[in-house]
Amino acid sequence: MSLLDSLISVVSSPMLQRSLIAALVVGLAAPVIGTYLVQRRLSLLGDGVGHVALTGVAMGWLVGSWTGAEPNDAYAVLGAVIAAVIGAILIEVVRSRGRTSGDVALALLFYGGIAGGVVIISLAGGTNANLTAYLFGSLATITTGDLVMTVIMAAVIMAVGIGLRTALFAVSQDEEFARSTGLPVQVLNILIAVVAALTVTVSMRVVGLLLVSALMIVPVAIAQLVTSSFRRTMFTAMGGGAAVCVIGLVITFFHRLAPGATIVVLAICVYAVIAAVRPLLGAGRGRAADPHPDMDDDVNVSKAGAQE
Amino acid sequence: MSDLISVTDLRVDLGSATILRGIDLTVGEGEVVALLGANGSGKSTLMRALLGLVPISGGDASLFGISVRNQRRQVPWPRIGYVPQRASVGSGIPATALEVVLTGLLHDRRWHVPRGGRTRALDALASVDLADRAHSPLHQLSGGQQQRVAIARALVRAPELLLLDEPMAGVDRPTQATFARLLTTLQSEGTTVGIVLHELGPIRPLIQRCVVLRHGVVAHDGGAPAPAPGHGAADHEHVHLDHGRHEPTDVREAVTPRSLP
Ligand SMILES: Nc1ncnc2c1ncn2[C@@H]1O[C@H](COP(=O)(O)OP(=O)(O)O)[C@@H](O)[C@H]1O
Numbered sequence: 258m259s260l261l262d263s264l265i266s267v268v269s270s271p272m273l274q275r276s277l278i279a280a281l282v283v284g285l286a287a288p289v290i291g292t293y294l295v296q297r298r299l300s301l302l303g304d305g306v307g308h309v310a311l312t313g314v315a316m317g318w319l320v321g322s323w324t325g326a327e328p329n330d331a332y333a334v335l336g337a338v339i340a341a342v343i344g345a346i347l348i349e350v351v352r353s354r355g356r357t358s359g360d361v362a363l364a365l366l367f368y369g370g371i372a373g374g375v376v377i378i379s380l381a382g383g384t385n386a387n388l389t390a391y392l393f394g395s396l397a398t399i400t401t402g403d404l405v406m407t408v409i410m411a412a413v414i415m416a417v418g419i420g421l422r423t424a425l426f427a428v429s430q431d432e433e434f435a436r437s438t439g440l441p442v443q444v445l446n447i448l449i450a451v452v453a454a455l456t457v458t459v460s461m462r463v464v465g466l467l468l469v470s471a472l473m474i475v476p477v478a479i480a481q482l483v484t485s486s487f488r489r490t491m492f493t494a495m496g497g498g499a500a501v502c503v504i505g506l507v508i509t510f511f512h513r514l515a516p517g518a519t520i521v522v523l524a525i526c527v528y529a530v531i532a533a534v535r536p537l538l539g540a541g542r543g544r545a546a547d548p549h550p551d552m553d554d555d556v557n558v559s560k561a562g563a564q565e
Numbered sequence: 566m567s568d569l570i571s572v573t574d575l576r577v578d579l580g581s582a583t584i585l586r587g588i589d590l591t592v593g594e595g596e597v598v599a600l601l602g603a604n605g606s607g608k609s610t611l612m613r614a615l616l617g618l619v620p621i622s623g624g625d626a627s628l629f630g631i632s633v634r635n636q637r638r639q640v641p642w643p644r645i646g647y648v649p650q651r652a653s654v655g656s657g658i659p660a661t662a663l664e665v666v667l668t669g670l671l672h673d674r675r676w677h678v679p680r681g682g683r684t685r686a687l688d689a690l691a692s693v694d695l696a697d698r699a700h701s702p703l704h705q706l707s708g709g710q711q712q713r714v715a716i717a718r719a720l721v722r723a724p725e726l727l728l729l730d731e732p733m734a735g736v737d738r739p740t741q742a743t744f745a746r747l748l749t750t751l752q753s754e755g756t757t758v759g760i761v762l763h764e765l766g767p768i769r770p771l772i773q774r775c776v777v778l779r780h781g782v783v784a785h786d787g788g789a790p791a792p793a794p795g796h797g798a799a800d801h802e803h804v805h806l807d808h809g810r811h812e813p814t815d816v817r818e819a820v821t822p823r824s825l826p
Pocket residue numbers: 579580582584602603604605606607608609610611
């Protein structure tokens with residue numbers, strides 16, 4: 258079978274089509290909020306929220322088993338969304354208080370999230386194996402309903418993240434100044450936290466909770482290697498995120514690899530390559546102009562003295 | 566004449582320490598007031614309390630006649646511009662000078678850059694001699710240039726009340742001269758200015774009134790203190806005397822008669 262034949266068979270398979278569309282929209286949406294998180298030096302917020310979301314998944318499962326829902330993980334995603342939003346708001350509150358104990362509080366939240374998830378899933382009569390799909394992604398089993406949900410959530414994330422770009426940039430770049438302009442900084446901070454939580458749950462499908470943060474952060478890390486403005490960093494990261502998600506997924510159509518991990522490994526390889534070749538690319542750029550501002554000296558330097 | 570700033574018996578506590586107490590101050594329309602005092606005397610805290618950035622524990626502060634303490638939402642934020650003390654150097658994400666200045670166009674009711682905002686932001690950058698650096702990432706600018714970006718970010722609001730916290734700290738002389746020119750223009754346009762300074766320097770002629778803080782209370786409110794002979798501005802003296810940090814090179818200060826109480 259030639260490569261072309263296999264590509265055609267991929268495109269004509271509804272299951273693979275669904276997974277490709279999901280990877281594309283998640284790849285586009287995740288870096289949007291990732292850009293603000295990097296700006297705020299909160300790159301690890303996604304990880305924290307991901308851990309907490311696992312407890313939410315297990316809670317949803319528990320509710321499902323009590324109510325005899327079919328399938329029994331019917332409420333798992335809902336549970337993940339609720340837990341992620343609560344977790345993200347808690348992290349934001351701790352951050353804005355600026356307490357030194359915040360670090361420890363966050364650590365407790367992270368470990369509590371994972372441990373809670375494992376304990377609750379066994380209460381619900383499940384096993385750790387049931388959690389694997391959430392921890393490492395489950396693109397292959399995505400249903401049409403899941404896909405619709407994914408597209409809607411990604412659209413909300415992009416609408417908020419791009420639509421309120423200047424205001425969200427303002428609070429992330431200089432919170433003190435933003436407050437002095439009268440902007441409702443607290444509301445905007447919580448908005449970023451909530452949208453980050455949505456991003457975590459929507460990315461859970463593609464790469465799994467353990468790697469969610471990579472999808473939000475690595476494309477941004479790649480983009481900031483090659484851009485010089487916030488706006489371009491965001492849009493470059495979106496393009497890069499979508500590209501690595503789709504290409505990574507297509508690779509797994511031909512090799513038996515786990516999609517989520519493949520996507521993240523691909524993204525990190527791209528980062529490494531660009532970081533390595535960037536000095537070569539940038540060498541010719543902007544060298545001609547004298548970077549020093551044209552200013553008079555602050556001190557009098559004697560010409561004669563300098564020449565001696 | 567209406568008071569743009571009115572502070573009555575203000576007290577600010579941060580942590581367990583009382584940083585400001587018994588502050589009474591009014592600033593009328595069109596005044597240019599310098600706020601002087603030693604490091605740690607509470608100048609920045611006073612400015613931040615005025616803007617509602619730190620909690621007020623006693624008394625009150627009003628801007629445009631509206632209490633910052635009780636009616637924060639009603640304060641006319643678009644009419645106020647603020648230049649914080651440290652020019653915030655961007656974080657991991659590069660942002661251009663223009664992008665930073667554009668954030669100055671936002672306020673409580675406006676979360677988007679308005680029509681024509683870009684032009685206004687470019688004009689503001691031009692007014693601080695940075696027109697050619699609009700698209701440079703902030704982290705590639707010098708400290709003085711970043712400071713001017715922060716000033717442009719406040720100016721783009723076309724504020725009636727401009728509050729600047731040490732805008733001239735660590736900038737070179739040409740930047741200071743640019744700043745003095747800018748302040749002259751603002752003053753002639755009737756902008757009310759509150760400015761934290763360490764020494765009056767080239768803007769001395771523009772300053773009608775100086776408020777000096779010492780250990781969190783107002784120690785002087787009136788004309789510009791006369792410069793001590795052979796030394797910079799008189800406020801400089803306070804910096805050293807108040808905290809007993811006499812530098813060996815400044816022994817002269819100890820014998821110079823102090824011009825202020
Ligand atoms: N957030 C804070 N918590 C506790 N103390 C503070 C805080 N901010 C400032 N201070 C203290 O308040 C005093 C006044 O600070 P500040 O207003 O920055 O002085 P200035 O601007 O005059 O140099 C200093 O002693 C400083 O240590």
